[in-house]
């Protein structure tokens with residue numbers, strides 16, 4: 145399984161996904177874009193981490209986060225061995241995502257204020 149690789153421009157806040165990682169620098173606003181690593185702040189982890197439940201051959205992913213106009217989960221992503229699923233969310237929508245079960249898949253949630261969070265399906 146390959147983990148998600150995101151890069152952010154610290155000047156304009158552009159966020160890009162690296163599909164093919166050659167380790168060359170990616171530039172934006174005349175500066176090197178920085179790696180986005182999953183947040184590990186334990187104080188707010190419970191509200192951001194993508195939780196999952198296996199139901200039959202499905203994986204139900206949920207996040208216990210508020211979905212307010214100015215603070216919400218922007219998207220959920222599942223990266224499996226050969227397939228990636230992504231769901232965009234809007235304020236007041238439920239942060240829930242149902243995908244086929246795959247052991248070892250990486251789960252991601254992205255909060256507009258607290259960034260990227262990661263979990264792994266056991």
Ligand SMILES: [Fe+2]
Nearest residue numbers: 215255257258
């Ligand atoms: Fe948040």
